[in-house]
Amino acid sequence: MGQGKTPSALPDIAHYTHVPNRHWGRWAAVAIILLLLTGLARAFAVGDIEWRFVGAFFTAPAIMAGLANTLWMTFGAMALGIALGVVTAVMRMSPNPVLQGVAMGYTWLFRGTPVILQLLLWFNLALIFPRLGFGDFSVRTVDVMTPALAALLGLGINQGAYTSEVIRAGMLSVDAGQYEAAKAIGMTRLRALRRIIFPQAMRVVIPPLGNEFIGMVKLTSLASVIQFAEILHAAQNIYYANSRVIELLIVAAIWYLIIVSVLTPLQMLLERRFARGTGGSR
Amino acid sequence: MSPLVSIVDVRKKFGDFQALDGVSLDVHAGEVLCIIGASGSGKTTLLRCVNQLVTIDGGAIWVDGELTGWRIDGNRLHALPEKEIARQRLATGMVFQRFNLFPHMTALENIIEGPVQVQGRDRAEASREAEALLARVGLADKAGAYPANLSGGQQQRVAIARALAMKPKLMLFDEPTSALDPELVGEVLAVMKELAASGMTMIVVTHELGFAREVADRVVYMDRGAIVESGPAAEVLGNPKEARLKAFLSAVIA
Ligand SMILES: Nc1ncnc2c1ncn2[C@@H]1O[C@H](COP(=O)(O)OP(=O)(O)O)[C@@H](O)[C@H]1O
Numbered sequence A: 001m002g003q004g005k006t007p008s009a010l011p012d013i014a015h016y017t018h019v020p021n022r023h024w025g026r027w028a029a030v031a032i033i034l035l036l037l038t039g040l041a042r043a044f045a046v047g048d049i050e051w052r053f054v055g056a057f058f059t060a061p062a063i064m065a066g067l068a069n070t071l072w073m074t075f076g077a078m079a080l081g082i083a084l085g086v087v088t089a090v091m092r093m094s095p096n097p098v099l100q101g102v103a104m105g106y107t108w109l110f111r112g113t114p115v116i117l118q119l120l121l122w123f124n125l126a127l128i129f130p131r132l133g134f135g136d137f138s139v140r141t142v143d144v145m146t147p148a149l150a151a152l153l154g155l156g157i158n159q160g161a162y163t164s165e166v167i168r169a170g171m172l173s174v175d176a177g178q179y180e181a182a183k184a185i186g187m188t189r190l191r192a193l194r195r196i197i198f199p200q201a202m203r204v205v206i207p208p209l210g211n212e213f214i215g216m217v218k219l220t221s222l223a224s225v226i227q228f229a230e231i232l233h234a235a236q237n238i239y240y241a242n243s244r245v246i247e248l249l250i251v252a253a254i255w256y257l258i259i260v261s262v263l264t265p266l267q268m269l270l271e272r273r274f275a276r277g278t279g280g281s282r
Numbered sequence B: 001m002s003p004l005v006s007i008v009d010v011r012k013k014f015g016d017f018q019a020l021d022g023v024s025l026d027v028h029a030g031e032v033l034c035i036i037g038a039s040g041s042g043k044t045t046l047l048r049c050v051n052q053l054v055t056i057d058g059g060a061i062w063v064d065g066e067l068t069g070w071r072i073d074g075n076r077l078h079a080l081p082e083k084e085i086a087r088q089r090l091a092t093g094m095v096f097q098r099f100n101l102f103p104h105m106t107a108l109e110n111i112i113e114g115p116v117q118v119q120g121r122d123r124a125e126a127s128r129e130a131e132a133l134l135a136r137v138g139l140a141d142k143a144g145a146y147p148a149n150l151s152g153g154q155q156q157r158v159a160i161a162r163a164l165a166m167k168p169k170l171m172l173f174d175e176p177t178s179a180l181d182p183e184l185v186g187e188v189l190a191v192m193k194e195l196a197a198s199g200m201t202m203i204v205v206t207h208e209l210g211f212a213r214e215v216a217d218r219v220v221y222m223d224r225g226a227i228v229e230s231g232p233a234a235e236v237l238g239n240p241k242e243a244r245l246k247a248f249l250s251a252v253i254a
């Protein structure tokens, strides 16, 4: 074939300018979305909302205390959930059929009932067991099972049932050859899991776990039904007194959005940390 | 002198399939044994039995004077606990067909993982030894590289160094070059030849008949879970007796 010259049958277009696609549809969509947003903003501005109350209660002491409770409950319940999830996933993957059965039973029980029901059960544990402990070392259940403890147990144990499946998926994603290589250098099963399997499973586990974390931020609001003073409960207590229902709900909503916005970049940092050895930015 | 490895009438079934059907084999210290045979003949299974990645159904395997997997008590055998099996595996290094390097660790971290985490050796000292091992396999400049950034031949050489770092008495190779591009086979075989020359005891499953002819003290031909023919490399490869072996050799060479 001749170099430099196109065959004479085709038009010579090598020097023409390339014009990219204009994407008119996108521009139209942006215009419509902006219009809708402006309308929405205007509706809220002229609607029956006293925005100065939102500002006034945004950092009220009760709201701040509720925020702190929401935060520690989120991290506490997730920590409990992840710990239980890891143990359950390891049991489920163990060669021991008894451990497998226990793990499957736990997942079945806690995924099979609503969280709100579980919260109520923990909170009302005193109705089943008036005292906890044995003999002289026992306490009245109502003294121990505070709203905070009931919420931590209810949310954490329920979360563990879901997290175990996320962890198990991560473990299954690691090639079987990795277990064998770990055994071949003399590792026991648990050491192989800790040093070889879990670090690799993390890559698969973090995105869904980030999802669960964000879910937990909002799930803590369920604990308001057992009188746990998280942020929604604090907002409700205030509007029961002053009737500024919408303003306080907006305060709570903004705080939830702030928490979730801070958690998202944290997840991206973690993802980058565990992408080690995967050959760049994958 | 008693053999380093003694395999006595070993049997293994997967479901209804008899993968090993009474295999007996001795390997002496310093010996290089090559196992050849068609795909599915049980070569991998035999290697995996030796370092207990597979538990045998019958027979016995002795490594370095120890019965593997079982404790003798009178006329009974009790299964060893996992910790003891892990300890017994330290006598054996294994190199896999698909390398199986730990992808989240650098070449150096791969090599010191066993010495530091399992054998509890000093990290700095283990790192110095790892660097010497990397130099020995021709990868002195790759200590900080992750497996994803190494070629197959380089990964396999790191895998050999990782196995050697445990100071095993016996090295098992399961088709160490069959996952490699043809131009990378030579560099791995060269490392294995050097290792053989240094006196390491090796059991090598391979289709590289040239390597077997040059390096092996003995060649074993397996078919359908049993040893069909064995002897000095020149004899088994140059003057096969069994019809099945003759057919296999002509198929591999063709
Ligand atoms: N874990 C296993 N489960 C079931 N069958 C297996 C397993 N490992 C090996 N086998 C079967 O045993 C036979 C021998 O396999 P293998 O030892 O890998 O042969 P080779 O390495 O000689 O190709 C094959 O038919 C294989 O399918």
Ligand SMILES: [Mg+2]
Residues within 6 Å of the ligand: B043, B044, B045, B174, B175
């Ligand atoms: Mg094989």
